[in-house]
Amino acid sequence: MGGSAGRFRVFGQHITLLVSLSFLHGKDRKLFCGVIASLFSGIMYAAPLPSMWNAFTTRSVDFVPLHLLLLVLLTSLFWLIFGILGNDLFIMVPNGIGCTLGIIQLITYAV
Numbered sequence: 524m525g526g527s528a529g530r531f532r533v534f535g536q537h538i539t540l541l542v543s544l545s546f547l548h549g550k551d552r553k554l555f556c557g558v559i560a561s562l563f564s565g566i567m568y569a570a571p572l573p574s575m576w577n578a579f580t581t582r583s584v585d586f587v588p589l590h591l592l593l594l595v596l597l598t599s600l601f602w603l604i605f606g607i608l609g610n611d612l613f614i615m616v617p618n619g620i621g622c623t624l625g626i627i628q629l630i631t632y633a634v
Contacts, residue, residue, distance in 0.1 A: 557613035564617035568624050575631045584632050596625030
C-alpha cells in the first residue's frame with residue numbers, strides 16, 4: 524500500500540466507517556457513504572493527470588502507460604453505463620468524470 528497516499532486512503536476508510544456506523548442511519552448513512560465514495564473515485568480518476576501534464580509540457584509520452592489510460596477509460600465507461608441503467612447518481616457522477624478525464628488523457632497522449 525505504501526506511501527502517504529496509502530495511509531490517507533486507509534485513514535479515510537476508517538473515518539468513513541466510524542462516522543457512518545456511529546452517527547448515521549438509513550438514508551443519511553447511504554448519502555454520506557455515497558458522497559465519500561464518489562469523492563475518492565474522482566480522485567482516483569484524476570491520479571494520472573500530473574503525468575499527463577508532464578507529457579504535455581515535455582512533449583513526450585514515454586513515461587505514460589497507454590494501456591493504463593485505456594483501462595481507466597473503459598472501466599469508468601462501463602460503470603457509467605451501469606449507473607445509468609440503475610439510475611444511481613453515486614455511480615454515474617464519478618464515472619462520468621472518469622470518462623471525461625479518460626478522454627482528455629487519451630487526447631493529450633495522442634497529441
